[in-house]
Amino acid sequence: MKIINKLFYYLIRFYQKYLTILSFGSCRYHPSCSSYAIMQFEHNNFFIAFYRSIFRILRCNPLSDGGFDYPTTKGKFTKGEFKRIRVKYWYVPKDKNNYFILQNWKINNQDKPTNVNE
Amino acid sequence: MSMNNNQNKQDTQKRILLATLISFVFFIAYDFLYLQPQQQAQMQYAKEHPKVDSKNVNVNSVDTNTVGLAKTNAIPNIKEVNKETIASTITTMNAIYEIDSLGRIAQVTLREKKYVDEEGKSLKLFNSTQLKPLEVRFADAALNKKAFDTVVSVSSNKLEVLNNSQVLTITQNLGTTVLTKKIEFFADGHYKLNISTSNNQNYFITPGYRPDIAADMYANHGALLMKNDATIEMIKDEDMDNATELVGIQAASAFDRYYTTVLYNFDKNMQVSVMKSKDDSPESFIHVANKALLYGYAGPKEYKLLKSFNPQLTHIIEYGWFTFLAKPMFVMLQYIHNIVGNWGWAIIITTILLKLVLSPLSHKGMVSMNRLKELAPKIKQIQEKYKDDKQKASMHMMELYKKEGANPMGGCLPIILQIPIFFSIYRVLLNSIELKGADWIWFVQDLTHKVSMSNLMDPYIIIPILMGATMFIQQKITPNQMQDETQRKMFMMLPFVFTIFFIFFEAGLVIYWTVNNIFTISQQYYINKMFETQREERAKAHDAKKSHKGK
Numbered sequence: 001m002k003i004i005n006k007l008f009y010y011l012i013r014f015y016q017k018y019l020t021i022l023s024f025g026s027c028r029y030h031p032s033c034s035s036y037a038i039m040q041f042e043h044n045n046f047f048i049a050f051y052r053s054i055f056r057i058l059r060c061n062p063l064s065d066g067g068f069d070y071p072t073t074k075g076k077f078t079k080g081e082f083k084r085i086r087v088k089y090w091y092v093p094k095d096k097n098n099y100f101i102l103q104n105w106k107i108n109n110q111d112k113p114t115n116v117n118e
Numbered sequence: 119m120s121m122n123n124n125q126n127k128q129d130t131q132k133r134i135l136l137a138t139l140i141s142f143v144f145f146i147a148y149d150f151l152y153l154q155p156q157q158q159a160q161m162q163y164a165k166e167h168p169k170v171d172s173k174n175v176n177v178n179s180v181d182t183n184t185v186g187l188a189k190t191n192a193i194p195n196i197k198e199v200n201k202e203t204i205a206s207t208i209t210t211m212n213a214i215y216e217i218d219s220l221g222r223i224a225q226v227t228l229r230e231k232k233y234v235d236e237e238g239k240s241l242k243l244f245n246s247t248q249l250k251p252l253e254v255r256f257a258d259a260a261l262n263k264k265a266f267d268t269v270v271s272v273s274s275n276k277l278e279v280l281n282n283s284q285v286l287t288i289t290q291n292l293g294t295t296v297l298t299k300k301i302e303f304f305a306d307g308h309y310k311l312n313i314s315t316s317n318n319q320n321y322f323i324t325p326g327y328r329p330d331i332a333a334d335m336y337a338n339h340g341a342l343l344m345k346n347d348a349t350i351e352m353i354k355d356e357d358m359d360n361a362t363e364l365v366g367i368q369a370a371s372a373f374d375r376y377y378t379t380v381l382y383n384f385d386k387n388m389q390v391s392v393m394k395s396k397d398d399s400p401e402s403f404i405h406v407a408n409k410a411l412l413y414g415y416a417g418p419k420e421y422k423l424l425k426s427f428n429p430q431l432t433h434i435i436e437y438g439w440f441t442f443l444a445k446p447m448f449v450m451l452q453y454i455h456n457i458v459g460n461w462g463w464a465i466i467i468t469t470i471l472l473k474l475v476l477s478p479l480s481h482k483g484m485v486s487m488n489r490l491k492e493l494a495p496k497i498k499q500i501q502e503k504y505k506d507d508k509q510k511a512s513m514h515m516m517e518l519y520k521k522e523g524a525n526p527m528g529g530c531l532p533i534i535l536q537i538p539i540f541f542s543i544y545r546v547l548l549n550s551i552e553l554k555g556a557d558w559i560w561f562v563q564d565l566t567h568k569v570s571m572s573n574l575m576d577p578y579i580i581i582p583i584l585m586g587a588t589m590f591i592q593q594k595i596t597p598n599q600m601q602d603e604t605q606r607k608m609f610m611m612l613p614f615v616f617t618i619f620f621i622f623f624e625a626g627l628v629i630y631w632t633v634n635n636i637f638t639i640s641q642q643y644y645i646n647k648m649f650e651t652q653r654e655e656r657a658k659a660h661d662a663k664k665s666h667k668g669k
Contacts, residue, residue, distance in 0.1 A: 021608050028527045030516035031509070061531040062482035068516060103509055 005041045005049065012038050028066025031103065033057050036071050039089075039101050043073035070100040205270060206286060208277045211305045213417055214240075221270040221288040221299055222250040223326065226379075226416045232555060233418075243329040243377055243416055249401050251326030251379050251416060252311070254297060256319055264292050279303045283310075295319055307417050308427045311381075314409035322403035325381040325414065327395060328355075328372035337375040337549050341400035342434055344369040346387050350433060353392060353400040364390050370402040371434045376551040379416040384430050386411075418551040421452060437545040443538050444545035451546060461565055462558020465543070465626050469633040472539060476532070477641065483528035484645045490526040490597045493518065540630070547624045558629070565626035579621060581628045586617030588635035595642050 001009065016034050027033050036056050040049035052071070060066070074097050091099035204224060206217040211229070218224035226243040233241040244250065256262040273287040288299040297319075300312040313323060328339060340354040346366040367390045369382035381404060389405040404412070415427060424431040437444035447468075454471075455464040473480075490497070496518055504511035519525045547553055547566050557563045561577045568578075590613040598609075620628045 021605070021612070023530065023533045026528050026530055026533055028525050028529050030512050032512065033530045035509075057530050057534060059531075061529040062479055062486060064529070066516075066525040066527065066529070067520060068513075105507055105510055 001042060002046060004046050009038060009041045028060050028064065029056070029069045031070070033060050035103070036069070039071045043071070043101060070102060072098045072100055075099040206272045206275045206277070208279060208286060208303050210279045210303060210307045213307045215303070217272065217286070217288065218250070219269045220266065221290055222253045223416065224250055228417060241331065243331065243379070245327065245330040248327035248330070249324060249395060251414070252299065252323060253326065254321050254323050255403070256321045258319065261292060261295060261319065265290060265297070268292055277303065279305050281305055306423065306426065308413060308415040311412045311414055313406065313412070318408045320407050322391065323381070323406055324401060324403050325370050325372055325379045327401060328399065329374050329377035329379060331377055332375035334375065338436060338438060339374040341392060341402050342371045342373055342436065343367050343390060343402065344433055352436065355399040358394055358398055358400045361391060361393050364392065369431065369434060370404060372402065373419065373434065375549060376418055376554060378419050378434060380434060381412045381414045382428065382431060383412050384428060420551055421448065435549070437549045440541055440545050444542040447542040448546045448550055452552070460558065461553055461556035462626070462629065465565070465630055466633050469630050470637060473634065473637040476535065479532055480641060481645070483532060484642055486524060486526050487528060487597055488645060488649045489524045493522060493526065543630050544624070544627055547626045553626065566624045568622055568624055578625055581625055581632065582617050582620040585620055585628050585632040585635065586613045588632055588639065589613040589616055592635050592639050592642070595639060595646060
């Protein structure tokens with residue numbers, strides 16, 4: 001992650017940890033806007049991630065239907081190595097170049113997750 | 119597993135409590151240890167260095183700054199003449215301008231009632247030891263030295279400009295060169311300056327050092343230059359670094375939170391040098407070749423007044439980086455103030471109008487939220503089942519909503535929209551001279567008043583308490599899906615936390631938040647009632663059907 005992406009990543013993490021009580025149970029989407037933004041900043045370049053996150057928040061209002069809306073990224077996968085990994089994200093093909101990013105179900109906190117992407 | 123879960127919950131609770139506590143401690147400490155001493159130091163300074171009445175005081179050899187520009191047009195050093203007497207006094211409708219024996223504006227005293235303190239002392243804009251507006255420095259060093267040793271002659275030593283404009287001519291005879299300043303004063307306090315030399319000299323003229331009344335940590339102060347492409351170059355006092363030169367300037371202002379001294383001409387493109395003053399603040403010098411036409415003003419940054427001089431001049435009122443939203447907010451508040459004549463009511467009406475504009479959004483949100491009551495048992499089931507994995511719970515919840523064809527959440531946008539509205543009102547209260555000391559009703563005599571740490575018995579504390587109460591009621595009547603006991607407790611504490619937080623904010627801002635809550639409560643109440651009657655009707659219809667079938 002680039003530094004600016006990292007900054008936004010930690011800002012949103014901070015919000016998730018300490019401030020969600022203020023906006024509890026508002027999001028009309030899964031994953032929630034903050035999770036969506038985090039995944040965006042983890043996978044895409046800053047401008048795309050920022051634009052998509054803002055656009056997601058704009059859509060997250062009572063006039064839209066809400067529902068399932070997964071972030072996407074252009075996949076650039078290296079060949080898999082034969083070792084034990086912890087899965088953090090699943091990448092589900094959307095079309096030729098793009099993949100949906102799905103968070104794996106709860107992973108054990110004691111092990112540091114390894115990202116399969118690159 | 120459940121032990122572990124409990125542990126987790128307690129951790130979360132502790133974390134959130136700790137975060138809240140830390141932010142409070144930080145906020146209060148910042149106010150107490152930093153802002154308050156700053157203000158006290160300033161008051162102390164003001165006491166020790168009273169704004170001297172220049173009529174009877176000798177200011178000995180003020181050492182004006184060293185200018186490091188190694189150019190032909192460098193602004194030279196000067197030593198000031200020893201005697202400083204007032205050559206002319208101009209009284210306008212709202213100010214008294216005093217011109218000193220070197221043809222500069224020595225002091226501006228504000229006449230309006232709101233600028234007179236309890237002891238009957240009028241507000242004086244300038245610190246007499248600093249650079250004065252309309253000071254001229256010649257590019258020619260010898261000529262410059264002479265200019266600071268030569269007393270000017272004025273066409274009149276007293277002018278009363280209460281209706282039509284009047285002209286004061288200041289001439290300074292420097293032997294080979296004669297400098298002439300023709301200043302036309304207008305009753306509203308601004309002036310038009312025609313400046314020229316008899317033999318094509320190059321020189322610099324300044325709007326002076328910024329007013330020194332409200333230069334505090336709460337808002338910006340320094341120099342502000344407007345360019346011909348409508349952009350603004352602001353140099354805050356603390357950011358003043360090296361001397362710079364700017365071109366295409368149409369207005370040069372030196373300002374503190376509420377007051378300005380400005381020279382402008384929106385038909386010209388001027389070259390301006392920004393120099394470091396002796397206390398490292400920026401000072402602007404406009405380059406003039408032989409002659410120039412300039413307009414000027416020194417006084418409060420009142421929107422209406424500046425607009426009447428020149429609409430473009432309103433851009434010198436700045437609200438920090440948030441100007442782009444704070445300014446429209448101010449314009450709206452002022453529009454309503456013009457109708458109702460009271461800033462407190464203007465804030466309240468603006469709040470209600472904003473809520474009305476956003477009400478289609480919030481109405482729809484509230485209506486869908488009422489579905490929560492019906493879905494509650496199923497939501498509880500899901501939350502129980504997946505309490506260890508929030509992601510999974512959220513996904514299943516979304517599946518449920520899809521199945522039921524209803525999304526009970528209000529959305530993130532309505533919550534985020536609150537932030538810019540809140541912040542723009544905050545900035546307007548901080549920076550607008552119009553709102554300083556503006557009253558509302560009853561004991562609320564100043565909408566910018568804050569309860570201080572040392573005086574918690576202040577009656578103004580009623581407003582944040584009222585705010586807390588409305589927030590509490592709002593929470594009570596809003597349906598929510600919080601099943602988790604810890605979260606619920608935290609949530610219930612919020613009105614209390616917000617009350618404490620809001621104690622240290624401007625009264626006007628707390629009033630905004632309170633009215634905001636009251637509006638939400640009424641809207642929610644109306645929708646709850648609507649749903650109740652619907653439910654009753656449905657139940658009745660159902661009963662009627664049943665009894666019909668039974669027959």
